[in-house]
Amino acid sequence: MLSNLRDVMKHAVFFLTFLLFAASGYAAPVKPRCAVDDRNRTVCAVKPVQRIISLAPGVTELVYAAGGGDKVIAVDDHSDYPDAVKQLPKVGGYPNTSAEAVLAMKPDLLVIWSGGNDSRLSTQLEKIGLNVFYADPTDFDGIASAIRRLGTVMGTAAVAEKNADAFYQQYEAIRKQYRQSEPVKVFFEIWDNPLMTVNGGQIISQSIELCGGVNVFAGARPRVPQVSIEAVLAQNPDAIVSSEIVQKDHDIHRRWQPYAQINAVKNGFLFTIPGDLIARPTPRALNGAEVLCQQLDHVRAAKQRTAQGKH
Incomplete structure (x- = not known):
């Protein structure tokens, strides 16, 4: 009988201790x-x-x-x-x-x-x-x-x-849509004076690639290299795309008009795109990529019409 009483007392003490901890706001350590x-x-x-x-x-x-x-x-x-x-x-x-x-x-x-x-x-x-x-x-x-x-x-x-x-x-939807598209050579101008672009390690270049384009300065260094007009002429891009930030004071067609030997200029494939869409590595970069993809589609369509006209 005495043994049973001791067991009851032990359980009661344990239960009361638990209640005291709970009442005092005790909580398990928070995991970082x-x-x-x-x-x-x-x-x-x-x-x-x-x-x-x-x-x-x-x-x-x-x-x-x-x-x-x-x-x-x-x-x-x-x-x-x-x-x-x-x-x-x-x-x-x-x-x-x-x-x-x-x-x-x-x-x-x-x-x-x-x-x-x-x-x-x-x-x-x-x-x-x-x-x-x-x-x-x-x-x-x-x-x-x-x-x-x-x-x-x-x-x-x-x-x-x-x-x-x-x-x-x-x-993934954009990638699947453009993964087998005809390549389009692209020069992306992020600044006009001095003339600057992006290499392959920048989100703009990733968007060009996603749309089936080829960044003509993907292999340049550093990530935002300064390039010469002569270098752009040598690459002869199919399209020139410029951030709208650059175009606030300078019309892209007027500035590139003297270089009509470049395919992009000769064929009128000079585009602008909002800088905050295409240059920021954020979810909206895909919205910028969709705009860019549509621009490059115009180049592909023109190439296709030219090819059909030759047959």
């Missing part, structure tokens, strides 16, 4: 949410991310695509999409981002474009102890991956996965 950023650094968030600052237009779009839009408290001066960011506080723009303004807002996650933001600033902010995630996708797989990884750290993985999957499906 970690992902590897584009500088191969492991970035973790233990507490829920609530205050994000994004320091480049492209990474701002990635944060929103990953489901973190309602957590963004400030952006750089140049972020302009989606429309909601236009109302947010600004912390400066490259190369004049204000470290003081960033620190004053007490972010729990800072998202930086490792390919463009001031490395001295980012290093300084890291040393101070801010949680920094570097994003610099250079192809379409990298865009989907960045969305997923940001979603992991921000605690928005479900939204990020959904949007990354939708992005990849759009990519």
